[in-house]
Amino acid sequence: MTEEKKEIVIKVAGVKKNFIVGEQSIPVLMGIDLEIFRGEFVLLVGPSGCGKSTLLHTIYGLEEPTVGTVFIDDDDIWVKTKDWRANFRNQNIGFIPQQPFWIKSLTVIENIAIPAIITGKTFAEGIEIGAKLIELVGMSEWANHRPYDLSGGQQQRIALARSLLLDPKFIIADEPTGNLDRAAGEKLMQLLLDISEQFNITILMVTHNTDQYKFGTRIVNMVDGKIMSDVVNKGSLTEIKKDKN
Numbered sequence: 001m002t003e004e005k006k007e008i009v010i011k012v013a014g015v016k017k018n019f020i021v022g023e024q025s026i027p028v029l030m031g032i033d034l035e036i037f038r039g040e041f042v043l044l045v046g047p048s049g050c051g052k053s054t055l056l057h058t059i060y061g062l063e064e065p066t067v068g069t070v071f072i073d074d075d076d077i078w079v080k081t082k083d084w085r086a087n088f089r090n091q092n093i094g095f096i097p098q099q100p101f102w103i104k105s106l107t108v109i110e111n112i113a114i115p116a117i118i119t120g121k122t123f124a125e126g127i128e129i130g131a132k133l134i135e136l137v138g139m140s141e142w143a144n145h146r147p148y149d150l151s152g153g154q155q156q157r158i159a160l161a162r163s164l165l166l167d168p169k170f171i172i173a174d175e176p177t178g179n180l181d182r183a184a185g186e187k188l189m190q191l192l193l194d195i196s197e198q199f200n201i202t203i204l205m206v207t208h209n210t211d212q213y214k215f216g217t218r219i220v221n222m223v224d225g226k227i228m229s230d231v232v233n234k235g236s237l238t239e240i241k242k243d244k245n
Contacts, residue, residue, distance in 0.1 A: 017051075018066045040218055041193055096159050108142050114126065173204070
């Protein structure tokens with residue numbers, strides 16, 4: 001029986017990124033090569049300042065690489081226009097930040113529904129879709145509350161529901177558990193894993209928390225702007241796929 005061929009959905013090739021500070025050019029990413037497959041839950045880990053968020057933003061289409069390419073579903077996103085990338089993000093990528101932004105005057109369900117307007121749906125259609133998603137993340141009873149009345153963990157579950165509103169192929173999460181306690185963080189991680197498996201959604205997430213590694217299907221470790229190791233989780237077993245030490 002032949003092994004099913006995995007579909008590459010994100011390919012980062014030879015990406016370098018320098019930031020200009022005064023007259024200095026500061027290297028942050030130093031030749032990143034990375035392939036992510038459909039349905040994976042990839043955790044991007046490493047010490048502060050190692051380039052994790054810069055790489056995440058490069059893949060998301062916000063931080064242009066100095067050198068190299070990023071392909072998403074065969075599209076080289078950095079040869080496209082800024083408007084193309086914005087439209088691509090809206091249609092294909094759900095984003096969960098460390099600290100979600102809410103419109104204070106709107107209820108939880110109304111905040112979830114807001115992205116629907118971007119794609120030409122009515123607000124009422126957004127509310128209808130949002131009602132199903134808020135149930136999916138177990139937060140229906142809070143639909144008519146204000147987001148800032150909720151705990152940090154509850155807010156991130158709402159942020160997850162909002163990221164799913166436009167039926168994305170990918171979710172990109174920048175330390176969404178960074179401000180949560182252990183229990184709330186683990187609940188969110190389990191929810192992310194369940195949704196990835198149930199809907200075959202590819203998730204790329206930055207985390208500092210080693211206790212959460214068990215939830216990822218892969219652990220990509222960065223140090224000083226380079227990928228040092230890429231570990232595939234297989235239940236309780238792990239297989240070192242690539243080690244550049």
